[in-house]
Amino acid sequence: MFKKSIAVIALALTSIGLQAQTKTPAYLDDAKPMKERVEDALKRMTTEEKIALIHAQSKFSSPGVPRLGIPEIWTTDGPHGIRTEVKWDEWDQAGWTNDSCIAFPALTALASTWNKEMSALYGKSIGEEARFRNKNILLGPGVNIYRSPLNGRNFEYMGEDPFLAGQMVVPYIKGVQANGVAACVKHFALNNQEGRRNDVNVVVDDRALYEIYLPAFKAAVQQGGAWAIMGSYNQYKGQQCCHNEFLLNDILKGEWGFDGVVVSDWGGVHNGMQAIKNGLDLEFGTWTDGLSAGRKNAYDNYYLAQPYLDKIKSGEVGTTELDDKVRRVLRLCLLTTMNKNRPYGSFGTEEHALAGRKIAEEGIVLLQNNNSLLPLNLTKIKKIAVIGENAIKAMTVGGGSSSLKAKYEVSPLDGIKKRVGNKAQVVYARGYVGDAKSDYNGVAFGADLTEKRTAEQLLAEAIKVAKDADVVIFVGGLNKSDYQDCEGYDRKELGLPYNQDKVVTELAKANKNIVFVNISGNAVAMPWVKQVPAIVQGWYLGTEAGNALASVLMGDVNPSGKLAFTFPAKLNDNGAHALGEFPGGDEVKYNEGLFVGYRWTEKQNITPLFPFGHGLSYTTFEYGKVTADKTSMAASDKITFSVKVKNTGKREGQEVVQLYIADFKSSLPRPVKELKGFEKVSLKAGEEKTVTFTINKTDLSFFDDKKHEWVAEPGDFEAVIGASSLNIKGKVQFVLK
Structure with a gap:
């Protein structure tokens, strides 16, 4: 009996040991x-x-x-x-x-x-x-x-x-x-x-x-x-x-x-x-x-x-x-990789390309549109001249670590040609030579940009083509080369590279119906801004770049992008260059402090080339009176502002309603106003919607460096509603108790 008991116990222990060996470790148990x-x-x-x-x-x-x-x-x-x-x-x-x-x-x-x-x-x-x-x-x-x-x-x-x-x-x-x-x-x-x-x-x-x-x-x-x-x-x-x-x-x-x-x-x-x-x-x-x-x-x-x-x-x-x-x-x-329930993903799909196109279309900013030159009316246009190297240069390669091997990239020229079809003739002239390279880090992509003609010959051809067209679309700006929009290098100047200012100026003389499309990730100077009726900020738009750009130029998509940064008229209108240092030596001093971008231009009462938050539309919007649900708020309270926005134009569009807060009196210097809310609202022709913003004490606070804490001081404030940092539509004052 004793030996049998020992055997049973041994068998049980063995069984327990086997169970222990096969038991899922805790780190592998997602429960x-x-x-x-x-x-x-x-x-x-x-x-x-x-x-x-x-x-x-x-x-x-x-x-x-x-x-x-x-x-x-x-x-x-x-x-x-x-x-x-x-x-x-x-x-x-x-x-x-x-x-x-x-x-x-x-x-x-x-x-x-x-x-x-x-x-x-x-x-x-x-x-x-x-x-x-x-x-x-x-x-x-x-x-x-x-x-x-x-x-x-x-x-x-x-x-x-x-x-x-x-x-x-x-x-x-x-x-x-x-x-x-x-x-x-x-x-x-x-x-x-x-x-x-x-x-x-x-x-x-x-x-x-x-x-x-x-x-x-x-x-x-x-x-x-x-x-x-x-x-x-x-x-x-x-x-x-x-x-x-x-x-x-x-x-x-x-x-x-x-x-x-x-x-x-x-x-x-x-x-x-x-x-x-x-x-x-x-x-x-x-x-x-x-x-x-x-x-x-x-x-x-x-x-x-x-x-x-x-x-x-x-x-x-x-x-x-x-x-x-x-x-x-x-x-x-x-x-991540040990999550058994994560989806499988997908790669290089049409769905992703179309998502990128939608983002691109919403991000394109219509900066200027004098005489309503845009959108282009193809029923009245027989010939379109597309001019500029950036109309044919691939922008998905280069720029440093974000350089890509794209499945495809639609150039602005190809996008315009595809959209215009047989409704008008599209002719192309290069106009200038920037960077003929079309490869980076082993990825070769895009058109062969080798060019043997001189700058004078290219300009002469561009002027001739421009004179013979109903409208000129100049696609220029920066690229992903060293000392432009590129990791590891800073730009050397605010102006356009490759003598583009001269090209644009001469084209504007040759044809008054000129659209400048700026392909860049940065602001550029535009000394010819009064001679060019329409200006579009085109960014680096990825795989569907040309299609997205063409859809905005032709009016298939109503532009709704707003600038995420200020375009200064000249470099010294930027705080880092007027008061601070850039790029510095062994150290760089941010002497402008918190007065960056629109905070600087407003403090100095400088009119920028284009302000932060600026962007036009092919329709028009009307703002009603700005109201608040209360005139004062306690530190633990909230306050809600409302404004009615109506599409008074003839087509559907989106408007970005922006809320800025101004502090009338503070123990420490503060900007004239600061962005504290925004809402993009879509409106059909004639439609009206109410946009609301709710803020609390945190939104009114500044950082007190002496106390090393965020502080909201009691006093008078103002809620400022605008279509940009400068295009103010209404204001309402309130008090923080």
Whole structure:
């Protein structure tokens, strides 16, 4: 009996052991709480596995934990499309034949839609593309503030206003992450120039930091729930921003409670101990020759790799910081590649192309339309002259890390020809030579722009073509070449490159019916503005660029975009150039403080070329009286403003109603007014709708740098409703008790 009992017990123990072996670990059980899963995975990892998890193994990947079935982490450049595959440890193309993406409009175009639904559509679509390619982290979107029109990377960002950028970035993030792909919002923080970007130390006061340069990131974290943030290249307070104690530990993870992953920009890590202590979680790009730097795998030389492990083994540092980094990366893995319920995504689809076209159409801004030259009436036009290199130049390649291998790109010329069909003759002349290159980083795309004719011959041809046409569409502006709209380089001047001003001036003499289409992500000077009746801001519009542009020019789509940044008439009308420094030397001083963009022009009473929030329509809108539901509000209260908007024209259109708040008296200097609300409303001809905005104490607050807190002082305020920052439609005063 005793032996039999022993046998039964042994059998039971064996059975229990087998059950224990087959029981799903907590970290793989998606029914378990996230914190429990993360802690379970963490306790199973060796120190060596933890170290491996927090640094790259190739240009765009880190190794995961193979022993535990935690897959590799794969990142991809955005924010306008999914980057082509490159070789394991080189920037050269991998030679795939199925990685041609849909190119979406640049983020300046998205911001200029002033439409949160378009941002959600953008995020959803690009998230699906990233998911299909099995990427964990999309390196975007960017929300650095438009401080100077010379910043070469402005086209990747969302304009000059922190409220607009914050409102537009949140739906993008949610759309991306709904696909099980982490949005990595960049570049945190103060990366407002490309010149000296790797070492310049930014000197900025705390008010400007908190009121201008941080709010969009804060919205991304607290409202958007971003799973990742990318540090910037520059320094702040003498520390690199990829391992900056004040920015990462004190503000991002401390004040804002960010629980995601801080990713380094590629090559942005410079100090091992700071990388350990100051909030960096995942290191990429420190070495660019990972397989040939004197070790079997030079990625082991990263600051958060073998050197970190050596410090732990020697007792120089503990593992508290390491475990925090690993927890964050594990959480990201569980939310992305280990999420069994994430959708499969889709790639290069017609649906995505049409989404990009819709965003592009809503982002195009009609800046000027004297004599109602636009939309073009094809029943009265026999010949259209399209002039300018940008009418045929591919814009999805070049510009730095956002360069794409697009599935296709419709040029403005092709878009116009397709839309016009046989209703009118379309003739083309180049007019000028800018950059004949049509390749970047191994991607060759677009027309052959080799040109043997002289500038004089090209201009003469353009003038001849213009004289013989009913209307001229000049497609010019900037491009993605060095020292234009391009990562790593700043522009050298506000004016148009390649002597375009002369070309436009001569064409305007030859034909009074001229439309200037500015393809750029930046403001440009327009000394000929009074000679050109119609001006359109065309941005970089992606795969469907030409079709979107043609639909607006011909009136199929009523333009509804509004500028996300101010167009100054001259460079010194910008605060960074009038009072501050750009690009500075070893350091750059933001002497203009929080007076950026329209805040500066209004403070100085400067009339810009085109103001922030400006954009015309093919219909007209009438605003009623602005009313408030109360005349005063307590600190814990809210107040709602209302205004009726009516379409008084003959066709359907969309209007962006903008709310600005003015503080009449403050203990610290404040802008004349600041954007605190906007709503894009669609109205049929004759239709009227009521637009409402509700604000609270937070919307009236400013940052007191002495107290290091947000303050709303009692006193008199004014709600200002406008169709732009200068086109004011109504005001109503109220009191904060």
